Amino acid sequence: MTLFGFTYMVLKIVLGLTVTLAVVFVGAVYIGQNKLIYPSAYPEGSRTKVDLPTEFDMPFEDVELTAPDGTKLKAYLMLANANVKTSSEYYKSRPTIVYFCANAGNTGHRLPIAKVFVNNLRYNCLMLSYRGYGLSEGSANEKGIKTDAQTALDFVTNHDGLKETPIIFYGQSLGGAVAINLAADNPHVVKALILENTFTSIPALIPSLIPPLASLTFLIHQTWESSGKRIGELPGEMPILFLSGRKDEIVPKEEMDKLYASSLKRKLTKATTAKTSIKKPVSVFKPFDAGTHNDTVGQKDYFMHFQKAHQTAKEFAEKEAIFDPRIHRSITYTELLKDVSAFKDVLLKNVPEKDLKEARVAGLLPNGYAWVVAQWATWAAGGIFVPLLHTLPIPEMEYIIKKSRSERLICSDDLRTKAEELAKAVSLPVDPFFLPLDPQLSSSPDLPQIDETLFDQNRKAFMLFTSGSTGFPKGVPISHKSLGSQCESMSVVWGWTRDDRVLDVLPMHHIHGVVNLLLTALWNGATCEFMERFEAGAVWNRWMSAAEPQLTIFSAVPTIYSNLLQAFQRFSSEEARRDARKACERFRLMISGSAPLPGRLKNDWENVCGGGRLLERYGMTETGMILSCGLDPDSRVDGHVGYPMPGVQVKLFYEPEDSEESEGKGELTDFGIKVGTKGEIWVRGDNIFDGYWEDPATTAKEFSTDESGQRWFKTGDVGILESTKEGGFRVLGRSSVDIIKSGGEKVSALEVERAILNLADKSVKDCAVVGVPDQKWGEAVGAVVVLASTDAGDRWDVKELREKLRSQLAAFKLPQKLKIYPDTIPRNAMGKVNKKELVKTAFPEETGSAAR
Structure with a gap:
């Protein structure tokens, strides 16, 4: 054989083998790409072991869906739950997240993210397991996954409790492509779209993800090409939030840039341009400079941007935000x-x-x-x-x-x-x-x-000054993060919606009027109606006015409710009283706070309101709301302030030597405190301030770091957990002024005050109990009272008071000293008594304050 013949034979063999291998390779790429694009069995065990939401403290419903082609799909449904005594219907007032997962793994791997949605943000969440993933049947493919997504959405829109909730699509990576296509098919159903590290198409990823296949993208049949195209079909008024990890090693950051650019070309519907001031597409792009493909979700403030998207989704731009009667005007958002x-x-x-x-x-x-x-x-x-x-x-x-x-x-x-x-x-x-x-x-x-x-969430938003009831006023700077946490927790527990309307009569230098009412109303797209100052007659007139919009929430201090009750009793006709009762019954919620609520006042108000029971809560300038009773009236027990707010951790601290008296003997609650435990209330959470303004010494004194490094704020209030079913916590008073140490016993001033105000003969109109310095007892229990009848003053003395209380209080708690005030006990704007000053003026001889 000649050299030429040999060479020719070798070349035929090599070329033939090359063509054969190329054909085999191309065929493998075309036929086997589903397993390459949808690695549902990775990591190992993903198709056989799927974690349950209960492993992450989330009750859930294990949902089985059937796609139109008969494929059985698995999904987890977690309903929003406030973890306090709230209505079982609460979840119906919250948004619903339809969560479309990223590629690989299963829904169980994403449960820590869902936990933030459900337990922190209090959203409902449906997590779908696509066909071929987790415990769902079938094998993954583009057409099938799109069908699965529509099946999941149909489940939500036909669910009795979820169909009226705002529906938000959340998609990560592949899930973002799923969400875009589903939103384009159902533009009138979805209220907002949130995309993280998503692509315009699969072929667009190949050159950077698998460079050797860059020239073979024409073989890709699982293209998801519609992702980049269909985003432009969405209505311009639909809010879209783009969360982009700028160090994404799988989906080039340019892919998110392109999607965002396409979203800006969306068209507004005629109805939107006619009825609102929205003039361009609602698209928000949030880059995370350190975010990679799988850890963008863990970047700082990720979920805060998520909350903002929820707010935008409420579409309340043209809704009434403020009504100011002084200028006779309603103001929209x-x-x-x-x-x-x-x-x-x-x-x-x-x-x-x-x-x-x-x-x-x-x-x-x-x-x-x-x-x-x-x-x-x-x-x-x-x-x-x-x-x-x-x-x-x-x-x-x-x-x-x-x-x-x-x-x-x-x-x-x-x-x-x-x-x-x-x-x-x-x-x-x-x-x-x-x-x-x-x-x-x-x-x-x-x-x-x-x-x-x-x-920025860590920036300080505003500074309030403490009332000074326990010392000179201190500056309390509150961050945007704390404000958001406080508003969201109150939204959850008190069931705020955009349909609420609150009347704010409180001074705007205190957290009660500013955060609890104004800012929480605006946080929810509700309406805050102002009254320049509180006047009982003006409030009743507003409540009883049939021509004005219906109010749904009222919150005030006990002194205001007392004044309203007195004004009610002055109504001259039974018809006026009947109209007043009907006006009260139209409120869905009335709240009392900032000072202890006397039991008799609570009961008298309930009689006026036709059974409506005031909700009590407990909080401070430094912390926002800490504890609250729930929406269920049966949970509102006299003298109790409920359970920890969402996101707030509470513990009751006592010294080791006080363990026999203070350690609870009852069941251990799910927030880690035994029933019966008594101690100083310590709290931590995002709602807490960082420290007093330019006062490191006081800050160091008022905070404590435990052995695990957790920082707790010491409220200075003593509380007891009395029940897990009714009432919850009861606040006994300030450890500095409301816990009276008399003859070796500890007396709660608030408990004695409550007993005096609840006397059966209703002989006392107002009172304050203080510890009076005493050589024999250390401190004697002193009562300052205002009598309901001025004629009774001559017949009243401490002996008579003790006799009236003897059946209600232990002997060591009975007042030993009495001072009768003719008109009122001095209080600040929020109804609080400065007891350090009161004891000096009421009992000057004992305190050494008598004029010399």
Whole structure:
């Protein structure tokens, strides 16, 4: 054989083998790509072992769905649960997440993420296991997975409890492609779309993911091409949140950029352009610089962006946000944001960096719309808002401004004279900013763009000053993160919805009026209606007005309820009283807090309201709400304040030497405290402030770090857990002034006060119990009372009081000293008594305060 012949033979063999291998390879790519694209058996055991939600503290329903082609699919349904005594119907008021998982693994691997949705954010969550994944039947393919997604959505929209809830699609990676296609097929069902590290198509991934196959993308039949195309079909008013890990090693970050760009080309529906101020597609892009493909979900503030998408999904731009009767005007959310943006620009006019960088801005304004604009504009400018009670004398305002080192002052026009006097007294570096009571500052038709970086969750939002009932007022700076946590927990426990309307009559320098009412209403897209100041007659007139929108929530301090009750009793006709009762019955919720609620007042109010029982809760300026009774009236037991709020950890601390007296002997609760335990209430959670303003010594004293490194705030209040079924916790009082140490015994001043106010003959109108220095007992139990009848004063003495109480209290708890006040006991704006001052004025001889 010649050399040529040999060479020719070898080449034929090599070329033939190459072609054969190429054909085999190409065929393998085409036929076997499903296993390559859908690695459902990875990691090992993913098709046989799927974790249960109960392993992550989530009750669930194990759902089996049947796709149109007969394939059996598995899904987990977790309903929102507040973990407190709330209505079993609560989940119907919460959004529903339809969770489309990323590739590989199974739904069990994603349960830690679902736990955040269900237990922290209190959303309902349906997790679908696609065909061929987990314990679902069949094998994965593009057409089948799209069918599975529609089957899951049909389940939600036909579910009696979920079909009316806002439905949000959440998709990671492959799940994002599933969510886009399903949203395009059901644009009127989904309220918002959230995408994490998603792609425009599978072929677009091949060059970077598998470079050797870059030239063979034409063989890919599992393309998901529609992801990049169909996102542009979605209505422009549908909010889409893009969560992009910029170090994604699987899906190039450019893929998310392209999807975002396509979303900006969406068209608004005619109804939207006609009825709202939305002028362009609602798309938000949030990059996470350190996020990789699988850990973007663990990046800082990931779920806070998720919450914001939920808020946007509520679509309340044109809904009424504020009603201010002083200016006779309703203000929509759009108008509020426009005015906030305009006034923000005023605050930043001479600030080169366009960021106040947490500079303090004091606000001297009455209750109303201008107050809200001042607070929100300060936030939008990057500052910390410091509200001033406008009725305070100048020296007290001066103390707050100097203590907070406020550099700017916002004042309403009607308080101009006082503001100028105050500015002169404190030598502000910037002239005061004056704001009209009706600040219609913007005429722009477009919704403003506000720099959200200035709302960084760790930035401080505003600073309140403690009431000073246990010392000189201290500054309490509260972060945006704490505010969000507080608003969300109250939304959960008290069942807030966008349909609620609250009447706010409380002063706006206290957490009760600001956070519990105003901010929680706005957090939920509800309406906050202001009243400049509390007047019992004006409140009753508003409640009984048939021409005004229906109020659903009212929250106040016990003193206000007492004044309302007295005004009710002064109604001259039975018809007026009947109308007043009907007005009360129309409220879905009435709340009492900021001071102890006397049992007799609670019962009398229940009689007026036709059985409506006040809900009691417990909280502080430093913490927000800690404990609350639930929506179920049967859980509202006299003298008790319920159970820990969502996201709040509580423990009762006592010294080892007090264990015999303080350690509980009952069952261990799911929040780690035995029934019967008594001790100082310590708390931790995202709702807690970080520390007192420029006061490291007090901060160190009021916080404690346990052996595991957890930091607890010491409330200074003593409490006891009395039940897991009814009532829950009972607060016994401040350890400093409400726990009286008399003759070796510890007496709760609040318990004695409650017994006095609950006397069967109703002879006492008001009272306060204090510890009076005593040489024999250490402290004697002293009672300061206001009698219901002024004629009874001559017949009253401490002996008679002790006899009246003897059947209610142990002998060592009976008052040993008595002081009768003719009219009122001095209280601050929130109805609290400064007992350190009261004991001096009521019992000057014993305290050494008598005039010399």
